[in-house]
Amino acid sequence: MKRRLLLLCALAAFLTSGLSAADKIKVLILDGQNNHKWKETTPVLVNALETAGCFAVTVSTTPDSKAPKEAWNDWHPKFSDYAVVVSNYNGLDWPEAVQKDFESFVKNGGGFICIHAADNSFPNWKAYNEMIGVGGWGGRNEKSGPWLYVKDGKLFRDESPGSGGGHGKQHEFIVEIRNPDHPITKGLPTKWLHAKDELYSKLRGPAEVEILSTSLSDTTGKDEPNLMVRNYGKGRVVHNTLGHADYSMLERGFYFILQRSAEWAASGAVKATAEVPKDFPTDKVVPIVLEGYAPVKKP
Numbered sequence: 001m002k003r004r005l006l007l008l009c010a011l012a013a014f015l016t017s018g019l020s021a022a023d024k025i026k027v028l029i030l031d032g033q034n035n036h037k038w039k040e041t042t043p044v045l046v047n048a049l050e051t052a053g054c055f056a057v058t059v060s061t062t063p064d065s066k067a068p069k070e071a072w073n074d075w076h077p078k079f080s081d082y083a084v085v086v087s088n089y090n091g092l093d094w095p096e097a098v099q100k101d102f103e104s105f106v107k108n109g110g111g112f113i114c115i116h117a118a119d120n121s122f123p124n125w126k127a128y129n130e131m132i133g134v135g136g137w138g139g140r141n142e143k144s145g146p147w148l149y150v151k152d153g154k155l156f157r158d159e160s161p162g163s164g165g166g167h168g169k170q171h172e173f174i175v176e177i178r179n180p181d182h183p184i185t186k187g188l189p190t191k192w193l194h195a196k197d198e199l200y201s202k203l204r205g206p207a208e209v210e211i212l213s214t215s216l217s218d219t220t221g222k223d224e225p226n227l228m229v230r231n232y233g234k235g236r237v238v239h240n241t242l243g244h245a246d247y248s249m250l251e252r253g254f255y256f257i258l259q260r261s262a263e264w265a266a267s268g269a270v271k272a273t274a275e276v277p278k279d280f281p282t283d284k285v286v287p288i289v290l291e292g293y294a295p296v297k298k299p
Helices: 001-016 038-050 068-076 096-107 116-120 126-132 252-267
Strands: 025-031 053-060 084-087 110-114 146-153 152-156 169-176 190-199 209-214 223-232 235-242
Touching: 025 038, 025 252, 038 252, 084 252, 096 110, 096 126, 096 146, 096 235, 110 116, 110 126, 110 252, 126 223, 126 235, 169 223, 190 252, 209 252, 235 252
Parallel strands: 025 053, 025 084, 084 110, 110 235
Antiparallel strands: 146 152, 146 223, 169 190, 169 209, 209 223, 223 235
């Protein structure tokens, strides 16, 4: 099994190895603070993208939460150098100048992917919450916007009072595709089994998003969104609530959806990542963990 998966990864890289560095989609991953183990999950995100063969990945790490304010003066990524920004960040507010540059980046056509706890960040940053559509924790409640979920196949925007954000114990769960025609989800099984993870629920916000997939929450009994997209200005945003830990990410389903998400966020289309892997999870088979994974060192 390990040998077969390594060969599949090598084949994927070979098929796109003809791309020069200049032709690859430039992706910037942001980390540095998180209530999750970002030092373990960022290398997985890098590996997931780089093994597709069509992405060139850079990581930018913020100062830690105890760093003096002056340390932030040296952290100001040039977002415009990249096609897509992936956030693996949940922590202190970014400096105002960085926030404004990020807003401009997305509005002017930059791609943005929000991963798991990144939707806990910045409860008071209006533009950020508009980008991600819904978020959790950080004092979010009905004033932040409605609780977004699917019930009996219909979309509900629940405006009743309550806090935003919740989950039960980590477990494997079924992901159900709600829009099989979107480039990110086209050709995927209607239902597939995801690895042990936190199943986010009761997310609240402006809620102006298109839901691509949901999972039935063990705590709310509702189909909670876990993959959402939206346009923000000229930019494309993907919000993926999966990915609590490295073991939650190290499966073909998460890898492939991240790859497609990055290509779609960059261009609005899916070409290099169009072919669905034969080892993509089914609804009856525990997702294949990517054995032989080797962390990719940060640049």
